[in-house]
Amino acid sequence: MKVGIIGGTGDIGKGMALRLSQNHEVIIGSRKEEKATLSCDACCQCLRELNLPFNLTSSTNQGVVDNSDIIVFSIPLETLQITIDSLTGLEGKLVVSLMNPMERKDHFRYAPPEEGSAAMQLQKILPDSKVISAFNNIPAKQWSQMSEILDYSVCVCGDDEEGKKIVMELVNSISELEALDAGPLAVSATVEAITPLVINIAKYNSMRDVGVYFR
Amino acid sequence: MKVGIIGGTGDIGKGMALRLSQNHEVIIGSRKEEKATLSCDACCQCLRELNLPFNLTSSTNQGVVDNSDIIVFSIPLETLQITIDSLTGLEGKLVVSLMNPMERKDHFRYAPPEEGSAAMQLQKILPDSKVISAFNNIPAKQWSQMSEILDYSVCVCGDDEEGKKIVMELVNSISELEALDAGPLAVSATVEAITPLVINIAKYNSMRDVGVYFR
Numbered sequence: 001m002k003v004g005i006i007g008g009t010g011d012i013g014k015g016m017a018l019r020l021s022q023n024h025e026v027i028i029g030s031r032k033e034e035k036a037t038l039s040c041d042a043c044c045q046c047l048r049e050l051n052l053p054f055n056l057t058s059s060t061n062q063g064v065v066d067n068s069d070i071i072v073f074s075i076p077l078e079t080l081q082i083t084i085d086s087l088t089g090l091e092g093k094l095v096v097s098l099m100n101p102m103e104r105k106d107h108f109r110y111a112p113p114e115e116g117s118a119a120m121q122l123q124k125i126l127p128d129s130k131v132i133s134a135f136n137n138i139p140a141k142q143w144s145q146m147s148e149i150l151d152y153s154v155c156v157c158g159d160d161e162e163g164k165k166i167v168m169e170l171v172n173s174i175s176e177l178e179a180l181d182a183g184p185l186a187v188s189a190t191v192e193a194i195t196p197l198v199i200n201i202a203k204y205n206s207m208r209d210v211g212v213y214f215r
Numbered sequence: 216m217k218v219g220i221i222g223g224t225g226d227i228g229k230g231m232a233l234r235l236s237q238n239h240e241v242i243i244g245s246r247k248e249e250k251a252t253l254s255c256d257a258c259c260q261c262l263r264e265l266n267l268p269f270n271l272t273s274s275t276n277q278g279v280v281d282n283s284d285i286i287v288f289s290i291p292l293e294t295l296q297i298t299i300d301s302l303t304g305l306e307g308k309l310v311v312s313l314m315n316p317m318e319r320k321d322h323f324r325y326a327p328p329e330e331g332s333a334a335m336q337l338q339k340i341l342p343d344s345k346v347i348s349a350f351n352n353i354p355a356k357q358w359s360q361m362s363e364i365l366d367y368s369v370c371v372c373g374d375d376e377e378g379k380k381i382v383m384e385l386v387n388s389i390s391e392l393e394a395l396d397a398g399p400l401a402v403s404a405t406v407e408a409i410t411p412l413v414i415n416i417a418k419y420n421s422m423r424d425v426g427v428y429f430r
Binding site: 109183186189193194196198200207 | 321322324325370395396397398399401402406409411412413415416419420422425426427428429430
């Protein structure tokens, strides 16, 4: 399974690349190819030091779209439209959203777009792609700490049942993450809203890197 | 701590009465006193059979308001206004909402009132009460199964910090529940929405009585 990460040079993107490249062919994408190369080199160096096998390359975001089966959008929602406007060929592709739009006032608040959620906005912008939401509530710092086992529950939402199954398999292939079918894409609003909730819980209860388990 | 349960004859209300009456003075309330008496008798019978100590009585809903320090609203949101219209003396009281408004279409959906959440609506109707939301995501059936240990995370939201602390202590006094300060009352919208989410997760993943853990 070829997985490309749009916005693969951010903290979560790099962590995903480190984790996924054990079992999948992964492409780190960025608007600027040099940035993707630098990020990829750092990840490869890290994985070599850990004596882990990996299959990891870099490319522009367009290269990610052209060469991946699954395309993960790991970018802030604010840059979504401009990023997609710069790309072609997303029709028919399996697209994963892990975006969690939020704003900070006295506490973090979920700030969904008018479509209802970030994933639903992505589906509206890309009506011919299969949009699936996943990976939303995993603490950002945990992704790249390769010594940490990730054993969280991961809600997967989407209207394309086959695409959802593929993404659930992708989730289950990482560390000890447990994919859960959370229903149609509309449910992504609730799942995205859990991210500011866990950040607040960490702050108010002096906890660190709070994740979610449904059991 | 005297705890009164408005709607104490429903499944969750009865379960709460069973669990809370070990460590607190609990009053089961109902619109009709006979119904509250019947429910209370059944709970007392159950607790005697388990050889557990308890302090449990029954009353009308108005009796609950008159004689409790903490008043739990365990009723459907649809009956909230009519219930409150029939009561006096709620001003200044500590009031707990565990209501989760939802509707069922192909899946369960969170259906908040225009105030943003059930707890926020309760606060609007009772501007002079201290409204705290808690206990929202505990699987209904688990409440009354006294053989089951409840070890879920319980998000507690509210704008009155002292009231929130008292309710968190109440949560922590039940089985092995873990109260978490989830921030102001506005956050209750996210917490209430988790209830239809866990019901859907149970259905779609062939699980039973799914609860939430934040760790």
